Amino acid sequence: MSVLTVCLNPALDREFYINDFSIDKLHRLTPEMSEMTPGGKAVNVAVDLSYYGINSVVMGFIGGYVGNVVLSELRKKSELITTNFVHIEAETRENIAIIDEKNHALTEINSSGPWVPLEDLQHFIKRYELIAANAEVIVISGSVPLGIPNSVYGELTKIAQKLGKKVFWEARDPIIMESTKISVPYILKPDMRNKKVLLGKELVSQKDYIEAGKELVSMGVKMAVISYEIEYDIIVTSDGVWIISPTVEVEHSHLLGTGDTYMAAMVYKFLKGESLLEMAKFGYAAALAKTKYKAKETPPFKDIEEAFEHFKIERVE
């Protein structure tokens, strides 16, 4: 038994560390100035889970030269990760990040990613049904490629629920809006890095965040984990509302991948049979522990335990 992580739109994450990166110049790199890692939110979750000794099957669409690199690099990461991608014609996306630590600048060039035809989606769904039946829990996170409707999270969750499986989501609001019309997940962590919007409403005050979380819970979500002003989290369940806040300063330039570590850590505690609130606390601690590292790295348990000393959780309602 293992975790099924669904990464519909995986990516090759490429980081270039160039101090004084500037326009209209030629920059020569030495090998240690660049990194290439398999990416996409659910791929990152699978990698984190493998560090914690948990098997996963990663599903999604992959294609082209870039897709082959993602696949080979992902397989190298851990024997605990099994890949089961539908191979498509188009090229998998590549996300280039040019990190200038000297000037604290992050310049990004993200490719559009592939267009996935309907027949490939149908093929994917058939395979998904088979694999979901054997999964202990399902994580669906990250963007949806062109050609696939935003309601796909809802469709996949409906299938999972018929099989008696619990589903975790991390997604942007357009996906949440379309997919919750079909079914709702067990745990929902909205991805609001780009826009502070949830269920179509702009969130400004803490009250707005709490109300949006309550609305999700009233729709059937068991726990909403909502990031608030970057370093806080608002946790809403049918039992109440909590706010988690750090007691130390958080390094904002090290936030890359924290959301995925949060998700993986919650899944880890879910598999141990822990309560919703314990899952959220452990997820937060793991995300906080991750900010010690610049790159996308999984924090070891020791760091997570230490991180428990650096935040507080308060019941708000």
Add this chain to the structure above:
Amino acid sequence: MSVLTVCLNPALDREFYINDFSIDKLHRLTPEMSEMTPGGKAVNVAVDLSYYGINSVVMGFIGGYVGNVVLSELRKKSELITTNFVHIEAETRENIAIIDEKNHALTEINSSGPWVPLEDLQHFIKRYELIAANAEVIVISGSVPLGIPNSVYGELTKIAQKLGKKVFWEARDPIIMESTKISVPYILKPDMRNKKVLLGKELVSQKDYIEAGKELVSMGVKMAVISYEIEYDIIVTSDGVWIISPTVEVEHSHLLGTGDTYMAAMVYKFLKGESLLEMAKFGYAAALAKTKYKAKETPPFKDIEEAFEHFKIERVE
């Protein structure tokens, strides 16, 4: 019989067309905003030659994911190109060019390229001896990877000369300096895009360029083709000195690949049995014709013929 083009350090050339490219921003690309082509000077020569109906064998060192892309894309280019690379452990280099046509800015990120161990060079030389024996003419152009001495052009040319073959070079001065200690080519086109230095001397006046060309000819080079103030060329043979100048304005942002087209066009005329000066004129015309195109493209014969109307050649000495 065909041309042997030696590209010791091939590359994957990647062009991103991003208007208003700026630091600390996220730029999203649509598919038509990026291009990926096999590169490295002698690879470009082979591609140009294939457009002119000439077979070539491309040799050099290739490795890793990037190497595989270069190889597949090169094979797609033309059936007239045969590849015979020594496969190495390290990753082939990638040259990223971010072209902002709106602001006339070219931002480049070039990776270091692989380190090639000595045993791979020995393996290469064995294969080179076999293939060179069947080649009609040999072109060696472009950079030398880490681990390979700059004298390699000289060593390869010495082998070619024993086989009775003529060799064309396009290279930077450190390679010319080290390699001419061993042997000199038939045609030498110094690559002075970075530094106006030839045989260790800085070139300033037109006279400096002519003297350097004469020195090369005195060393045994049959013709030196030296770029002067970007759009002029100084041609030196044992018969005299000529200067070629355009009679139209040259678009400087379209110079990418012109040197390689120049080389391919000279090789084309060499194979037709034309004189040195005819080779140089045709090379110049082809390079000028190429500047009609933004990307690395081979100009058709029609454009080259037209280009003959747009430059003049004068005997200086």
